[in-house]
Amino acid sequence: MEIKKGQITRIFNGEIITPDKNLGIGTVLISEGKIIGVEPGNYKVADSVDYDAKGGFIAPGFIDLHTHGAGGSDFMDCTEEDCLAIAREHLKHGTTLLYPTTLASDNQELLRFLDVYDRVKGQHAGAAFGGLHLEGPYFAYAFRGAQDPRYLRNPAPEEYMEILDKSQDIVRWSIAPELPGALEFGDLLRGKGILPSIAHTDAIYEDVVEAVRHGFTHITHFYSCMNGITRRNAYRYAGCIEAGYLLDEVTIELIADGIHVPAPLMKLAVKNKGAEKIALVTDSMRGAGMPEGKSILGSREKGQEIIIEGGVAKMPDRQSFAGSVATADRLVRNMYQLGERSIEEAVCMMSLTPATIMGIQEQKGKIAKGYDADIVVFNADIQIQQVFINGQQY
Known part of the structure; x- marks a missing residue:
């Protein structure tokens, strides 16, 4: 799906994995290739492009x-x-x-x-x-x-x-x-x-x-x-x-x-x-x-x-x-x-x-605000469900 400039992509209904803990079920917000928010629960945004993680894991790429x-x-x-x-x-x-x-x-x-x-x-x-x-x-x-x-x-x-x-x-x-x-x-x-x-x-x-x-x-x-x-x-x-x-x-x-x-x-x-x-x-x-x-x-x-x-x-x-x-x-x-x-x-x-x-830890490797929106969604068996690179869904 083509994303319009400034439009927000929302990945929701998945356990968000960070380097040191599981944040639980939450929502990751993306705009123009960057993560702009990490919110608990099913956080809704008007006119967003939505991807349902279906209870799986949302992790850094x-x-x-x-x-x-x-x-x-x-x-x-x-x-x-x-x-x-x-x-x-x-x-x-x-x-x-x-x-x-x-x-x-x-x-x-x-x-x-x-x-x-x-x-x-x-x-x-x-x-x-x-x-x-x-x-x-x-x-x-x-x-x-x-x-x-x-x-x-x-x-x-x-x-x-x-x-x-x-x-x-x-x-x-x-x-x-x-x-x-x-x-x-x-x-x-x-x-x-x-x-x-x-x-x-x-x-x-x-x-x-x-x-x-x-x-x-x-x-x-x-x-x-x-x-x-x-x-x-x-x-x-x-x-x-x-x-x-x-x-x-x-x-x-x-x-x-x-x-x-x-x-x-x-x-x-x-x-x-x-x-x-x-x-x-x-x-x-x-x-x-x-x-x-x-x-x-x-x-x-x-x-x-x-x-x-x-x-x-x-x-x-x-x-x-x-x-x-x-x-x-x-x-x-x-x-x-x-x-x-x-x-x-x-x-x-x-x-x-x-x-x-490789010295790029300030841009990649985390689910955090300001990071590149490189994200992978996988299920409990670690089978890949969806991949995003710079916010683009593949």
Whole structure:
């Protein structure tokens, strides 16, 4: 339905979820893309456009900090239509804002994607794009996971400066901080307002402490592709996982699909870090929202063949995972049901916490007056009923 300028949209008859509590049945008022009021009960406004939440939940739109694709498409396919297909698929599952994520690749492919993103970043077909997350290629070989080993290398200024000069849309870069030149790279990124994130790393606790001094305050897909307690020359060392728990200034993200991170580890993470330091991420590849079977990780042209079975993507030898096929609603459901957290905490980890990590917590991640009207309505089983982006109903 087309909304006239100045007209008020009213979402009513739903339990309003905020980061710290359930406000109970109430009404959210929207005008010109912003939330202009949050009222108890069935608050009526003359000539409003109404949406009945039918006793479900009214929550902030989900924010996915880390996704490679969905709906049969990958961002590394480097076409505008593939980008739009991913945005549409994630929208169905309650994501209102996502951060397109790359894989380790050759520079030609990466630079081609940067051009495509520049053309499509303002799209309104699905979940909005928040900026680019580059994952790699500066990773530890031993912790490469499903990253293609052909493309792994150490940070080189002449290479990453070309990439940074090419695009103003990069907001996060995942790197192994123990690699030669990585700390200097972290300083450079922080100076440009880009978040350096620890990933695919052989770092031990002491390495992470030093990395934090150089701006690495976030850990990518916590538990995956990093070490815990390890031994070197007979001595035992705390690893990246322990550092993530011990360092209060560090935030983490969890692929809460129940497979990458099973229920006991979800519980352990929230018990130690709290919902305000954990973002749920899909880390989804093209198989999200698609039938199980053979698929491709990365671009159709240069990607690796993988198989999707049992609700997760795997390498052909089935010895390691190859990204998830999760969607945001599944993550919230799992944290609520398997992780045994409150619905408020589960929603916070999919909205306000990721917004805070990316520095947009004053505009997104809350149901509150003055915030962007990015809202999701779902039922008791956390099945998405309706999505609003900037007040526009989808």
